[in-house]
Amino acid sequence: MPSLPDDVLRQLLQNAALSDKATAVNLALLSKSIQPWIEKIIYHEVVLSRESTAHAFLRTIHTSKTKSRDFYASHVKSLFLCPDLDPIDVVTLLSTCRGLDNLSYWPLIHTGNSSSHSPPTSGNWVRPDPWQRRTPTPPLHSHRRDARAQMSNFVNSVALHNMEHLSPRKLSLVLSETHPIATFRPTFDSPFYASATHLTIANGWEEWTAWAGGAISSFALPHLTHVKLDLSVGQAPPEDVSRSRARWLSTVTDGYSSAEESCPSDEEKEALSAWTRKIARVAESIADLLMHTPALETCVLVLRFDSNPARTARQISRLVSARISEYHRSGFVDLSVPPARGAADDPGFDARLVFAWEREPFRYSHAHSSHENAMWRSAENVVKTQRHMSGYTILNCDYLS
Incomplete structure (x- = not known):
């Protein structure tokens, strides 16, 4: 029986290796002659x-x-x-x-805020920064702090020397201002980010809203076309507490209404105020990011723990549009940016902003995963649709194309 040509055999074996990781490992151990073909796939x-x-x-x-x-x-x-x-x-x-x-x-970071999270964690537990792993719980003595600072400086010098030629295109990161490696702090001024086209920031909203609007820019990331951010929405207060209560009273009391009864409680007012501040902070950061990245093609905001994503998207988009419109009126906008970004009747509308509803709140995807690639493709299609509609829609992460 004649043997198969090498190129045909190689194709068959590589297809088998691509279909299953365990099969790939077994094939690599089968023969030294085919090992180089399979190792390319394994690694x-x-x-x-x-x-x-x-x-x-x-x-x-x-x-x-x-x-x-x-x-x-x-x-x-x-x-x-x-x-x-x-x-x-x-x-x-x-x-x-x-x-x-x-x-x-996605390094685990100590935030001091139980509501902040990063993908690898569960619940509210986060691990302190890596250098505290070998130190006792009480505060460090001065000589230990000095030693840790010296080690951090050593790590950075080694990183700058050894990582100077590393510049990935697709990144999914949790960034921290206290990370021992400066590359993973939210500054983006390192050559590490020079070639980045797709950037997923997996930090909690409390963290990325503090720096994303100013740090992420076309100047710092000249090739950036896709960015994705996370928002854990949580329980939102009723849209209009007094109105809904008044409607209820009118129904059960045959038209009776009381100004005192229709007023929201202090607890409801505080919940609404906290929600308003949160949404305003997110919208401000996104608007700044969009204005600082004219070459950006899509900005995805993933809504997690959200029972009403349409409401969240409506409120955020309204505030984003208002802030961008204010940019236009103030003259801070680069007039060379193509007008196709927004609608003719709403200079604040930016079709690049995509709201994605994630019903499985703990589903995160690696930068190279098929789910992540499907997210980017679907977001690009949503951008095209929004430009045509001159309005926002919601991308359901359960139905990515």
Whole structure:
């Protein structure tokens, strides 16, 4: 029986390897002659979801006699980093896999705010910054603080040297101003971001609203076309407490109404005030981001824990439009930005803003995942529809194209 040509055999084996990770590993162990064909697939996407897995991969990098550092630089294109890795390990992995196209890194951070969250956490628990892992719970003595600061400076110097050629295109990150590696602080002034086209910020809204509007710009990220932000909406107060209560009283008392009874309670007023501040802060940050990124094609705001996404989108879009209109009236807008961004009768309307409703609040996707790619494609289609309609719609994350 004649054997198959090498190119046909290679295609068959690679298709089998692509269909299943376990099959790929078995094929790589089957024969040394086909091992190089399969290893390209195995190492193309590396997911280090646990610290033990990451340490095993690091051991392979340090001890392998068959693979040089150039192998990882050439073959690893997508990388997901364990959230609680030591910064030294993060630098080692990124400097080794310096040919990355896609990077997902959601480090656990201490925010001091139980409502803030990042994807890898559950509940309200967040782990302190990585350098506190080997220190006792009481405050650090001065010499320990100095040692930690020196180590942080060392990490940054190593990172700048070893990661200078690393510039992924698609990123999914949790950023922190206290991260030991300066690259993962929300400044975006590093060459690391120079080639970024797709950026997912997985921080809680309390964090990204503090810096996203000013830090994310076409100047800092010249190739950025897609950005995605998260908003945990939570329980919203009734749209009009006094009106709904008055309607109820009118129904059950045959038209009776009392001004005192129709007034909202102090608790209801406070809930409405907190909600208003939250929505205003989110809208202000998004409007600033849109105005600072004229080359941006789509800005996705993912609504989580939201029982009424249409209401949330309506309120945020109204405030975003008002702020952008104010930009236009004040003359701060770059007139070279194509007018197709908004509607002729509403200069504040920006079709690039896409509201995505996520009914599964703990579903997060890696930068290289099929779900993430489907999100970007669907958002692009929504932008086209919104330009045609001159109005906003809601993208349901359960039905991505």
